[in-house]
Amino acid sequence: MSTSFVPAQVSSLPWRMLWIVLALGGAGVLGLYSAAGGSLFPWALPHAVRFLAFLGLAIVLSRFRPQTFHDLAFLAYGGGIVLLILTLMLGVIGGGARSWLELGFVRLQPSELMKPILVLVLARFYAHVPPREIRAFSAIWPVAIFLGPPLLLIILQPDLGTMMLIILNSITMMFLAGLPLRLFVGGGLAVGAALPLIYNFLLLPHQQKRVLIFLNPEADPLGSGYHLTQSKIAIGSGGLFGKGFLNGTQSHLQYLPEQHTDFVFSAIAEEWGLAGGVVLIILFFLLVRWGTQVALDSKERFERLAAAGLTLTIFFYIAINLMMVMGLAPVVGIPLPLVSYGGSAMLTVMICIGMLMAIDRETRRNRRR
Template sequence: MNRSLVPEPLARLPWRMILLVVAIATFGQVVLYSAAGGSMQPWAMSQGVRFYMFVAAAIMLSYVPERAWRQGALPVYAVIVVLLILVELIGAVRGGSQRWLDMGIRLQPSEFMKPAIVLACARFYDLLPAGETRKFSAIWPAALLIGVPALLILKQPDLGTALMVCAGGATVVFLSGVPLRLFVGGALALAVATPLAVNFLLHDYQRNRVLIFLDPESDPLGTGYHISQSKIAIGSGGIFGKGFLQGTQSHLDYLPEGHTDFVFATMAEEWGLVGGCLLILAFILVIRWGINVGQAANTRFARLTAAGLATTIFFYVAINLSMVMGIAPVVGIPLPLVSFGSSAQMTVMLCLGILMSIDRQNRRTVRW
């Protein structure tokens, strides 16, 4: 951007990344317009309004100095854990889940934990002396930081968000330099605990989702219906798709949640393999920009935070695509900036706002 035409603070923003994110969200609104049968209501209009509010918020967050994120990481984490405990005690129940606090406005603390766990783990390893990284004391406090909110969120129940919190925290642990043997040991312990969690911690519907993932054809009209119809929609799109507003799976209501969790299937039916690949490429470029921000950072905290936030966005995209293609269980992770809803949109824009803050602090220009 020509710096002579705009004020210096605005010129320093990563406009290519911002415009790319705007392009992804605009395409998402086009898909929601089609999913509603060619109408801006009830999804596309409200999605667009919220998105531009979040863009403005992300740009404002970019002016928060890195030291403020560093100093506030653990206190903010503690506040969100308290809010998660309050959800368990007095939270509002909707649709069989207890995930919200009604405090004048409806608040879902688990969404804020996704970036907060990255900040908290990054701060922990920033405070840890370099010589301690190879000891067991480098992993068990981080395991507690991750495990406490993950268990609280799993109890709500919200398996998808709990997995996202674990994935974001584990990424920071891995990148911090913890010896591979300790990391692998923790992973093996998790693998051993997984069958116990499936049998004793998950609710019946969550357990059924895991089992139906292993054999979706065993109940094609019941628990496996979502996955089966999603595969049909994606496959029927072919290379170039059926054409805008020409999708049948979503328009004839064969595809459940075609505007939320399974919005990629709605898109792929009309835009085909080409449209799907271009959308995935756009997400890859955004994630790559975030990783480059981390590589250019000057402090350990900033490097770990940037990498963790970038991979948080990656996990959003990877889990959702795996879910709609039938190569992962249905865990309720939306496709950010495309699926209808404010939660994922808010979380991703919060991650991007913090990344832009770190980018602003970097001494050299990040190119991608």
């Protein structure tokens, strides 16, 4: 009989990973507290409350069997499509896009929820494709059917950042499922050839301007390039160890826009310097490594593909945001997971973490048999 006073349901949780998640959430609270000039409002306290609530949801999800996610994938897909349609009809506009549903107690962005939903749908589909047919056309065209409706509805909002992340995630999942490399090379060449058409006919004027500013931010440092220019200044001015907590000038003097959402890393790097930025990146690396290990340890094909896709979802959030604030990618409005202020992205990441914990729990249960 165990002498531990800790319930088995609590002690069995992957605490090494949870401590990493808690550290990232704590970094977000500190960064938002400083961005508000040393105040818990309007960002730090709501962020902390939301973080703990969504972490609780992740722990609840970890108690489900992965088979439940498999069985409910298409039902969740249908619900996500309904929410996207409602968003176009009744949603509120923010940042030039009609992407949010105002629910009173929370402002929900349904396009964010489609990221883990599509991961489950693709994982379920490829889990049932026989290995001998994985290179056939029948393993490709259904993906277009799955992706078409949500991508069309997201384009109509429009939300370029979410659309790009969903496409990246889906292509990578198709590769992990075993589709031949020549398809991705050919597809990449086709997209490259179509870039001028995409730029001229699919991108809105403000999106075209983001691309141009990414290529040459100095062309309009006080206009369209202002966000990126100030972000680089904030990161660079932090030096090795930063200016000190609550001593950031770019954020406190309101030079750095969106320091509580898209550019929170820039504000943190200014105050904590290269050392603080590297620590934050290491924490993210450890989180992604844990998710990758969960995928590698999984024995069932659905669980392995789902774990890989959920980990990729978190990874692309991290990579795109960090590249964006450092001037290595266009500004597309992707927040930094668990650190940036905002509910929908945090909810999505916590759902991914919760399902990863469920898959990890199932794998450990099977090992004990």
